[in-house]
Amino acid sequence: xxxxxxxxxxxxxxxxxxxxxxxxxxxxxxxxxxxxxxxxxxxxxxxxxxxxxxxxxxxxxxxxxxxxxxxxxxxxxxxxxxxxxxxxxxxxxxxxxxxxxxxxxxxxxxxxxxxxxxxxxxxxxxxxxxxxxxxxxxxxxxxxxxxxxxxxxxxxxxxxxxxxxxxxxxxxxxxxxxxxxxxxxxxxxxxxxxxxxxxxxxxxxxxxxxxxxxxxxxxxxxxxxxxxxxxxxxxxxxxxxxxxxxxxxxxxxxxxxxxxxxxxxxxxxxxxxxxxxxxxxxxxxxxxxxxxxxxxxxxxxxxxxxxxxxxxxxxxxxxxxxxxxxxxxxxxxxxxxxxxxxxxxxxxxxxxxxxxxxxxxxxxxxxxxxxxxxxxxxxxxxxxxxxxxxxxxxxxxxxxxxxxxxxxxxxxxxxxxxxxxxxxxxxxxxxxxxxxxxxxxxxxxxxxxxxxxxxxxxxxxxxxxxxxxxxxxxxxxxxxxxxxxxxxxxxxx
Numbered sequence: 001x002x003x004x005x006x007x008x009x010x011x012x013x014x015x016x017x018x019x020x021x022x023x024x025x026x027x028x029x030x031x032x033x034x035x036x037x038x039x040x041x042x043x044x045x046x047x048x049x050x051x052x053x054x055x056x057x058x059x060x061x062x063x064x065x066x067x068x069x070x071x072x073x074x075x076x077x078x079x080x081x082x083x084x085x086x087x088x089x090x091x092x093x094x095x096x097x098x099x100x101x102x103x104x105x106x107x108x109x110x111x112x113x114x115x116x117x118x119x120x121x122x123x124x125x126x127x128x129x130x131x132x133x134x135x136x137x138x139x140x141x142x143x144x145x146x147x148x149x150x151x152x153x154x155x156x157x158x159x160x161x162x163x164x165x166x167x168x169x170x171x172x173x174x175x176x177x178x179x180x181x182x183x184x185x186x187x188x189x190x191x192x193x194x195x196x197x198x199x200x201x202x203x204x205x206x207x208x209x210x211x212x213x214x215x216x217x218x219x220x221x222x223x224x225x226x227x228x229x230x231x232x233x234x235x236x237x238x239x240x241x242x243x244x245x246x247x248x249x250x251x252x253x254x255x256x257x258x259x260x261x262x263x264x265x266x267x268x269x270x271x272x273x274x275x276x277x278x279x280x281x282x283x284x285x286x287x288x289x290x291x292x293x294x295x296x297x298x299x300x301x302x303x304x305x306x307x308x309x310x311x312x313x314x315x316x317x318x319x320x321x322x323x324x325x326x327x328x329x330x331x332x333x334x335x336x337x338x339x340x341x342x343x344x345x346x347x348x349x350x351x352x353x354x355x356x357x358x359x360x361x362x363x364x365x366x367x368x369x370x371x372x373x374x375x376x377x378x379x380x381x382x383x384x385x386x387x388x389x390x391x392x393x394x395x396x397x398x399x400x401x402x403x404x405x406x407x408x409x410x411x412x413x414x415x416x417x418x419x420x421x422x423x424x425x426x427x428x429x430x431x432x433x434x435x436x437x438x439x440x441x442x443x444x445x446x447x448x449x450x451x452x453x454x455x456x457x458x459x460x461x462x463x464x465x466x467x468x469x470x471x472x473x474x475x476x477x478x479x480x481x482x483x484x485x486x487x488x489x490x491x492x493x
Contacts, residue, residue, distance in 0.1 A: 004030075005022060005026060005027050005030035005031075006027075006030040006031045006033070006034045006170045006171070007170045008027070008173065009173065009222075009223045009224050009226070009227050010070070010071065010074050010173050010174055010222065010223075010224075010226075010227040010230050010231065011224070011226050011227060011230065013027055013073070013074060013173055014070065014072075014074070014230075017063060017072070017073050018068065023056075023060050023073075024056040024057075024059040024060045024063070024072070024073025024074075024115075024117060025053065025056045025057055025060055027056070027073065027074075027075060027173075028052050028053055028055075028056035028073075028075050028117050028119065029053070029056075031052075031075045031119050031170075031171060031172055031173070032049050032052065032053075032119065034169070034170055034171050035047075035049075035119070035120060035171045037492070037493045038169055038171055038492055038493075039492075040142065040492040041141060041142045041144060041165050041169055041171075041492050042123060042138065042139055042140065042141050042142055042162075043077075043122055043123060043141045043142075043156075043161075043162045043163075043165040043166045043169065043171060044077075044120045044121070044122060044123070044162070044166070044171070045080050045092065045121050045122060045123040045124075045136075045138045045162065046080065046087055046088045046120065046121035047120060047121075048084075048087055048118050048119065048120050048121060049120075051086075051087070051118060052075065052117050052118055052119045052120075055112070055115075055116075055117040055118060056073060056075075056117050058115070059072050059073035059115040059116075059117060060073065062115050063115075067115065069114045069115055069234075070114070070230045070233065070234055070254070071111060071114050071115065071116040071230065071231065071234045072114065072115035072116070073115060073116075073117060074115075074116050074117060074173050074174065075116075075117045075119035075172050075173050076111060076116050076117065076118065076119060076172060076173065076174050076175060076176065076231075077119055077120050077121070077122045077162075077163055077166040077167070077171065077172040077174075077175035077176070078108060078118055078120070078121050078122065078175070078176050079121070079122050079124055079160055079162065079163050079175065079176050079177050079178060080092050080121050080122060080123060080124050080162070081124060081127075081128055081159075081178050081208055081209045081211075082105045082107065082108050082176060082178075082207065082208055082209075082218075083101040083103060083104065083105045083108075083207040083208070083209070084101065084104060084105070084108055084118065084121065085101055085102060085103055085104045086100060086101075086102075087100065087118075087121060088100055088121070089101050089121070089209070090137075090334075091124070091126065091127050091128070091209040092123060092124045092125060092126045092127070092133075092135075092136040092137050092138055093126045093127055093137055093356065093357065093358070093361070094137045094335055094355065094356045094357075094358070095328045095330075095334050095335050095352065095353070095355075095356025095357055096209075096328070096333075096334040096335065096356075097137075097334065097335040097356075098334065098335060099333050099334045101207075103207060104207060105204075105206060105207025105208050106204035106206045106207055106239045106241060106242065107176065107203055107204060107207070107208070107218045107235050108176070108207070109207075110234060110235055110236075110237060111176075111234055111235060114234050116234065119171070119172045120166070120171070120172070122141075122160075122162030122163045122165075122166050122175060123136050123138045123139075123140075123141045123161065123162030124136060124141075124158065124159045124160055124161060124162055124163070125158040125159035125161070125183075125360070126357075126358045126360065126361050127209065127211055127321070127325065127361050128159040128160075128178055128180055128183055128209075128211040128216075129159065129211065129321070129360050129361055129364055130158040130159050130360055130426070131155075131157060131158045131159070131182070131183075131186060131426050131427075131429035131430060132155040132157065132158045132161065132415075132417065132420065132426065132429075133155065133156065133157075133158045133159065133161035133162060134155070134158075134417060134418075135158075135358050135359070135360040135361070136162075137358065140153075140155065140161070140417050141156050141161040141162040141164075141165045142154070142156065142165065142417070142492075143155060143156040143157075143161075143164075143165060143168070143190060143191055143414050143455075143488075144156075144165060144168045144169040144191065144488040144490075144492070145168070145190075145191065145192065145414065145454070145455050145456060145488045146454070146455075146488070146489075146491065147453040147454055147455060148453060148454035150453075151491075152416040152417075153416065153417045154190075154414040154415070154416055154417070154455065155190065155414050155415055155416070155417055156168070156187050156190055156191050156414065157183075157186045157187025157188070157189070157190040157191065157410075157414065157429075158183060158186070158187060159178070159180075159183040159187075160175075160177030160178065160179075160183050160184055160187050160195075160221060161187050163175035163176065163177045163187070163221050164177070164187035164188055164190065164191040164193055164195070164221055165191060167191070167193045167221050167222065167223060168191035168192060168193050168488065169488070169490075169492070173222075173223070173227070174220055174221060174222040174223070174227055174231050175220075175221045175222075176218060176219075176220065176221070176235075177195065177218070177219055177220075177221045178208060178211075178216055178217065178218050178219070179195075179197035179216075179217055179218075179219055179433075179437065179443075180211050180212050180215045180216050180217075180317060180437060181215065181313055181317060181430045181433060181434040181437050182197075182409075182429070182430045182432075182433025182434060182436075182437070184196065184197050184219045184221060184445075185197055185409050185433050185436075185443055185444070185445040185458075185460060186409060186410055186429060186430065186433055186445075187221070188221055188409070188445040188447075188458060189409035189410045189445045189447070189456065189457065189458030189460075190410065190413065190414040190455070190456060190458075191414075191456060192447040192456030192458075192484060192486065192487075192488075193221060193222065193223060193447065194220075194221065194222045194223065194224060194225055194227065194228045194444070194445065194446060194447075194475075194479075195219070195220075195221050195228075195444070195445040196219045196220050196221075196222075196228045196232060196442070196443075196444045196445075196468070196472070197217055197219045197436060197437070197442060197443045197444075198217055198218075198219050198232060198236065198442050198468055199217075199246075199440060199441060199442045199463075199465050199466050199467075199468065200214075200215075200217050200244070200437075200440035200441075201217075201244050201245055201246035201440070202217070202232075202236050202246065202250075202442070202466070202468065203217060203218040203219065203232075203235050203236050203237075203245075204218075204237070204238075204239035204241065204242040204245045205217070205218070205242050205244060205245070206239055206241040206242040206245075210320075210324040211317070211320070211321055211324065212316065212317040212318075212320035212321055212324070213244070213320055213324065214244075214316070214320060215313075215316070215317060215320070215437045215438070217437070218235065219232070219235075220232050220235065224479065225257070225444075225446065225472055225475045225476040225479045226254060226257060226476065228253075228444070228472065228475075229253035229254040229256070229257060229469075229472050229476075230253070230254050232253050232468060232472075233250060233251075233252065233253045233254065236250045237250050246466075248466065251469055253468060253469055253472055256469035256470075256472060256473050257472060257473055257476045258473055259473075259476065259477060259480075260295075260473075261291065261294050261295060261296050261473060261474050261477050262294070262295030262296070263295065263296070263297070264291075264295075264296040264297070264403050264404060264474060265296070265297050265299045265401065265402040265403045265404075266288070266291050266296050266297065266298050266299065266402060266403070266404055266405070266406050266474070267299050267300075267301040267398050267401060267402030267403075267404065267405040267406070268288065268298055268299065268300055268301065268405075268406060269301050269302065269303045269306065269398075269405060269407060270300065270301075270302055271302065271303050271304065271306040271307065272303075272306070272407045272408060272432060274307075275411070276408065276411060277411060277412060279451055279452060279457075280408050280410075280411060280412065280457060283408075283448045283449055283457055283459065284406070284407075284408055284459065286448065286449070286482075287406060287448055287459045287478060287482070288406065290477075290478055290481040290482060291406070291474070291477070291478060291481075293481065294477045294481065296474070299401050299402045301398045301401055301402055301405070302394075302398075303391075303394040303395065303398060303435070304394060305387060305390045305391045305393075305394050306391070306394070306435055308387045308390075308391070309387075309391055309431075309434050309435045309438060310427065310428070310430065310431055310434055311384070311387075312384040312387040312388055312391070312438065313430070313434040313437070313438060314367070314427060315367075315371050315380050315381060315383075315384035316381070316384050316385065316388065316438070317364070317368075318364040318365070318367040318368030318371070319367075319368040319371050319372050319381050320368070321361075321364050321365060321368050322364070322365045322366075322367075322368030322369045322372065323368070323372075325357075325361070325365055328352075328353065328356065328357075329348070329349050329352060329353070330348055330349070330351075330352030330353075330356070331348070334356070335352065335355070335356050336348070336352055337351035337352040337354075337355050337356075338351075339351065360423070363423065371384075388438045388439075391435055391438050391439055392438070392439045392440075395435075395439050395441060395462075399464055403464070403470060404461055404462065404463055404467075404470060404471055404474050405461070405462040405463075406459060406460070406461055406462075407432055407459070407460045407462065408432050408457075408458075408459060408460065409432060409433065409445040409457075409458040409459060409460040410429060410432060410433075410457070410458065411428075411429075411431060411432065412451075413451040413453060413455035413456065413457055414455050414456075432460060433460070436460075436462055440465065441462055441463060441464070441465060442462070442463045442465075442466075442467060442468045442471055443460055443461065443462050443463070443471070444460065444461045444463075444468075444471045444472065444475045445458040445459070445460050446458060446459055446460075446461065446475045446478050446479050446482070447479075447482065447484040448478075448482050448484065449482065449484060450486055456484075456486075459478065461474055461475050461478070
């Protein structure tokens, strides 16, 4: 029974607790039991087990008193990028070793106020810079899925790889991720789970360790589209502490899952076909046919500046990172390097950052500092911002012809840990996802099937600004018709 409880969806657990067949404490204990046997997955970076049981007990008391909120008593894993009061929050970086915030991020505070349970903190790429969790100071998380007949450990994607592993392996009902260039959607695709990147400004960024402030957005990682709708509704909302948080109403995303997409125009961008492997092309075509069968219409569209998105992203994101990461100096918090007798403040900065930042973070800080420097700002950063505007204009033109856009989430399934060592090859993992962040749009990854090697593949739905409800409704129909029910063998026990 305990193992069965851990495999529940949010909606399923909610129904059981409503009927009195299970308590939040039972469900939390089931998830903690799964976590205790999953050390080989390396998904969990900080244990919160005692706090989880305390929160579950409080949730049961609230339900007994008559409360009935969508996430009440639901165990949720939290990416290490979210500040959680009283618990280590170090963005998988040595430079924040020992940092325990005294405050709660707005997103997690929203969830705890609604009775959700913090089941654990999950690993990630350092400062969210990576696509495989291999830049983490905790070591990489491991995908629960394996290639058929091959024991090579597979990446769960990144940077929210620990969260995607935790959801796919039933260590939690759902998890929080952040998405700067695809860091929710790509790992969801590689683990056969649901990943939703909301519109920029839908969820507060306050209390989330910043990578690139104009691109970062928190979102849900879940087992079903319905669960993503439930969790997003509990996370989202205006926050006066975040100037980029939008002061607009949060709709009932679950109620928007009508199952009716007749007459919806689904845009198919020609540019995403370039270099797409045959296997992924076939699944994309299958997805189109599923939506046609549901009454939607496929419309050919063009997003001509897509080919410039990746280079523009890898100028803008590092530029913002170099500014954001300047605050880590070893003076006020986090790790501080040991100094010699004659060392001064500059030595403190240099030694602390050299020891605290990993290779990928240093690479991006150097790139960002370079493109912002005198003499290069116009040639690189300013030009990249102009390209960003053109990408947004492409989408604005597309919305005159379609309601939602359907694309692959990733070009290929997950690769083996250590198999991609070239930074440029790693950056190409984001080729289908970065445009959504550059344009500030919502994006949803839905599992569509298994590759020939037995690993999950996903399709991405891109929506108009603030139309999470629209892509969730289409995604719900795609999920139902794809009927992806495969689960990984529990080799890690």
